[in-house]
Amino acid sequence: MESLALKILSKHSEEENVEPGDIVYAKVDKVMVNDVTGALALKILSETGAEKLVGKRRTETYVVFDHYSPAHNWDAANAHAKLRLFSRKYGCKLFDVGYGIAHQLLVEGMVKPGELIVGADSHTITYGALASFSTGIGSSEAAYVMVTGELWFKAPEPLFVKITGNFGIGVAAKDLALHLLKEFGSEGALYRSVEFFGEGLRNLDVNDRLTVSNMMVEAGAKTAIFPYDSETESWLRKYNVNVRDEWKELKIEAKGKGDMSIDLATIEPLISAPPKPTNVKHVGDLEGTPVDQVFVGSCTNGRFKDMVALARIVKGKRIKTRLIVIPASINILKRMINEGILNILVEAGAMVGVPGCGPCFGAHMGVLGGGEVMVSTANRNFPGRAGPPSAKVYLASPYTAAVAAITGQITDPRPYIREVLRE
Amino acid sequence: MKLEGYVVLVGDSIDTDTIIPARYLHRSDPEWLAQHVFEDAPEIREKISKSLKPVAIIAGKGFGYGSSREHAVLALKAASVSFIIAESFHRIFYRNAINNGLVVIEANIRNYVEEGDLVKVNLKEGIIVIPRINETIRFKPLPKKLLEILEIGGLKQFLKKIASSEPR
Numbered sequence: 001m002e003s004l005a006l007k008i009l010s011k012h013s014e015e016e017n018v019e020p021g022d023i024v025y026a027k028v029d030k031v032m033v034n035d036v037t038g039a040l041a042l043k044i045l046s047e048t049g050a051e052k053l054v055g056k057r058r059t060e061t062y063v064v065f066d067h068y069s070p071a072h073n074w075d076a077a078n079a080h081a082k083l084r085l086f087s088r089k090y091g092c093k094l095f096d097v098g099y100g101i102a103h104q105l106l107v108e109g110m111v112k113p114g115e116l117i118v119g120a121d122s123h124t125i126t127y128g129a130l131a132s133f134s135t136g137i138g139s140s141e142a143a144y145v146m147v148t149g150e151l152w153f154k155a156p157e158p159l160f161v162k163i164t165g166n167f168g169i170g171v172a173a174k175d176l177a178l179h180l181l182k183e184f185g186s187e188g189a190l191y192r193s194v195e196f197f198g199e200g201l202r203n204l205d206v207n208d209r210l211t212v213s214n215m216m217v218e219a220g221a222k223t224a225i226f227p228y229d230s231e232t233e234s235w236l237r238k239y240n241v242n243v244r245d246e247w248k249e250l251k252i253e254a255k256g257k258g259d260m261s262i263d264l265a266t267i268e269p270l271i272s273a274p275p276k277p278t279n280v281k282h283v284g285d286l287e288g289t290p291v292d293q294v295f296v297g298s299c300t301n302g303r304f305k306d307m308v309a310l311a312r313i314v315k316g317k318r319i320k321t322r323l324i325v326i327p328a329s330i331n332i333l334k335r336m337i338n339e340g341i342l343n344i345l346v347e348a349g350a351m352v353g354v355p356g357c358g359p360c361f362g363a364h365m366g367v368l369g370g371g372e373v374m375v376s377t378a379n380r381n382f383p384g385r386a387g388p389p390s391a392k393v394y395l396a397s398p399y400t401a402a403v404a405a406i407t408g409q410i411t412d413p414r415p416y417i418r419e420v421l422r423e
Numbered sequence: 424m425k426l427e428g429y430v431v432l433v434g435d436s437i438d439t440d441t442i443i444p445a446r447y448l449h450r451s452d453p454e455w456l457a458q459h460v461f462e463d464a465p466e467i468r469e470k471i472s473k474s475l476k477p478v479a480i481i482a483g484k485g486f487g488y489g490s491s492r493e494h495a496v497l498a499l500k501a502a503s504v505s506f507i508i509a510e511s512f513h514r515i516f517y518r519n520a521i522n523n524g525l526v527v528i529e530a531n532i533r534n535y536v537e538e539g540d541l542v543k544v545n546l547k548e549g550i551i552v553i554p555r556i557n558e559t560i561r562f563k564p565l566p567k568k569l570l571e572i573l574e575i576g577g578l579k580q581f582l583k584k585i586a587s588s589e590p591r
Contacts, residue, residue: 023566040451040493048579049586068449075449122491122515138493138519140578147585152568186436187485191514220485220513276436276488362445380489382440384463 001256003158004225005193008133008250012116013153020157029115031145032062032102035069036361037120039079040139041146042086050147054090057149061092062110062119064102069356071097072364090146100329100355103127103299107210108331109239113228113247118145123299123379125217129209130235131228131250133193136217156193156222160258163200165265169421170414172309173208174301174377174397176262177215178270182280183260190220197227197252200264206235207305214300215379218277227251269413272395274381283400286410292372293322294405296398297353298360301377302328304335306398311341312420313402313413314348320408323350324366326358350405362386368393375404424546424574426526428479428505430536431470435483439495439516441467442487448494456494457501470538477505479542481533484509487516496523506544508532508551521569524577530562546570 010018012026033041045051055061063083071077080097087094095105102119103126111117113131118124120142127134137151145151161180167173180194194216196209204212209226216224226232228250233243269283296302296310307327314323325345327333333355336342345352351366359366360378368374368387374394376386381393396404399413406416440463447459461468471478480486480499486509487495496519499507506526510533520527526546535553536542543552549564565573572578 023568036448037491037493043451044579044582048582050582053586053589073449079449120491120493122489124491136491136515138491138496138515138522140493140522141518144578144582147582186488187511187513190485190511218489220488222514276438362440363448380440382438382489384444385440389463 001160001252003193004131004195004227004250004252005133005156005158005223008114008116009153009155011114018155020155022155023152024155025150025152026116027150028059028118028145030060030062030110030117031142032064032106032119032121032124033139033142034067034102034121035065035076035079035083036067037139037142038063038083041120041143042082044140044143045146050143054146055092059145059149061146062102062106063087063092064095064105065097066101066356067361068363069097069354097356098330098354100327101299101302101357103214104302104328104332108329109241112241113232113250118142118151122217123214125221125224126210126214126299128213128223128225129206131226131232131247133223133225135222154191156191159189159192159194161194161196162198162258162261163196163204163264164198164261165200165263166203167264167267170399170417171267171269172397172399173204173211175267175270176264177212178272178280178395179262179267180212181215181219181272181278182270184219184278186219186276186278188219189216192221194221194224195252196225197258198254201226201229203264205231207303210303211300215277218379269397269400271400271410272381274392275383277380277395283396283410283412286394287412289410290373291321291375291404291409293324293366293368293374294401295324295359295366295374295376295378296401297324297326297328297358298378299328300379301398302326302332304332306377307332307336307341309398310402311344313399313416314406315344317348317406319349319405321405323405324353324359325350326353327355330355359386375401375410377401425544426506426546427541427543428477429475430481430538430540430542431467431474431478432533432536432538433467433480433482436485436488437482438488439490439492442495443492443498448492451494451497453497453501456498460498460502471502474539476503478503480504480507481536482507482509483533484511485513487513489513491515493519493523496520496525500525521572522578524573526573528562530560532560535560546573
């Protein structure tokens with residue numbers, strides 16, 4: 001089977017046939033920094049005197065204020081102010097506070113299939129859902145790419161995952177992501193390019209793929225790529241991207257066994273318990289655990305589809321936990337307003353926040369108190385991630401999160417979803 | 424490049440949230456980061472503060488798990504960590520370390536060392552020496568390109584060169 005990661009890397013470097021393990025220099029199409037890593041990149045650029053060279057290559061630079069959106073203290077506000085000036089001066093595309101999370105904004109019409117993208121944020125891996133090679137780097141490297149337009153890459157060894165079948169009721173793409181993390185463990189995909197193929201992909205729309213690609217970094221993956229198909233095409237058209245014929249070559253034949261095979265029908269609702277994302281259990285194993293707060297949002301599950309899933313479950317009910325809802329972008333928030341979703345959520349008792357990372361990053365907007373429990377649709381649950389180390393974060397699908405808000409405890413969502421479907 | 428340090432042993436999958444919690448990332452000056460390094464893992468924090476300096480962190484699998492925050496590397500450097508030897512590293516942390524001149528070596532030496540041991544490293548030759556037990560362990564030397572970045576003192580030095588050679 002042909003690896004899309006190697007194909008894309010070869011196209012961007014001088015080497016014709018890049019092999020796994022090769023260290024190659026490659027031209028980068030896009031580089032992204034956020035308000036945490038961008039502040040450090042800017043410091044490096046000004047200390048080295050290289051700032052004046054930013055924007056002279058064809059690489060596009062994106063600056064996104066999502067981690068402190070809006071600023072929660074003086075330091076963050078100062079960092080924003082500096083990055084605003086920098087972006088204006090050197091022609092970077094700036095998404096200011098309130099626009100949303102980089103990993104949603106960039107897939108709303110910026111990222112194109114076949115591109116090579118780096119970002120100073122580990123979840124940059126998300127854009128693989130649109131058949132691109134995208135991966136996380138640090139601030140120094142982001143600064144280096146802004147100046148030189150290129151970077152060294154160690155070509156990853158592919159890890160092919162075959163997908164067949166379709167999800168059962170009450171099971172979502174997040175459960176597939178958690179299933180993969182359970183299989184891989186935290187080092188199981190280290191340095192690898194996870195590449196998905198098989199007839200089951202027709203049951204995963206781009207929202208689902210973004211969720212899955214996003215979390216593959218929790219198993220150490222360098223990229224997590226879905227091939228280009230009709231789902232990708234309709235997503236791109238929705239965001240007014242001119243679709244190119246050459247993208248059709250970004251495919252993986254549905255034949256072949258792959259390194260792993262998953263029938264979506266066999267996946268059950270899963271949940272990740274502290275201290276790390278790969279500590280995955282069946283929701284049923286934790287049934288009855290009292291929950292203080294539910295968070296629906298983040299670059300994993302803050303999309304419109306997730307908000308609809310949440311709204312269908314809490315509609316007309318009164319929640320028993322605190323419920324924080326943060327749409328991943330301003331477009332999603334607008335759509336929630338226009339389609340009546342926001343009203344349903346607020347009536348049920350939800351707090352709706354400014355588009356951005358919210359409490360996932362652990363700096364503000366709903367962090368926990370000591371000993372409290374949160375069910376979150378985000379991607380990380382290290383101790384201290386969103387509150388004191390004694391606070392517990394459980395990672396689950398929007399279904400499982402929504403039902404936890406209704407019952408006040410960790411609950412298998414399937415009976416509730418069946419009930420909603422009957423109504 | 425030759426280095427030495429005193430052993431602080433840590434476990435598997437040490438994540439960057441544990442190394443430097445998110446709530447301190449709004450500043451990146453070394454003093455601030457050193458003040459909060461491993462704050463949510465008091466056991467590791469105490470070992471580092473009590474250890475002779477410089478410190479050599481000896482870890483298991485997957486060191487540097489999670490976020491891309493370069494602050495994690497800066498925090499370790501500010502806390503007098505001279506090098507890290509781990510069975511494996513998560514890739515962004517690994518790159519960040521090299522790019523900031525922090526030496527990272529892939530080798531599993533946990534069974535050879537005890538807390539506080541002196542460990543010596545010869546990077547070019549790929550040798551780790553533990554004088555207490557008179558043991559020499561070999562590792563695969565880093566690729567030349569990465570060694571170059573380490574020796575020059577990090578990626579910043581390349582940027583300085585580029586900036587001084589190109590006109591405005």
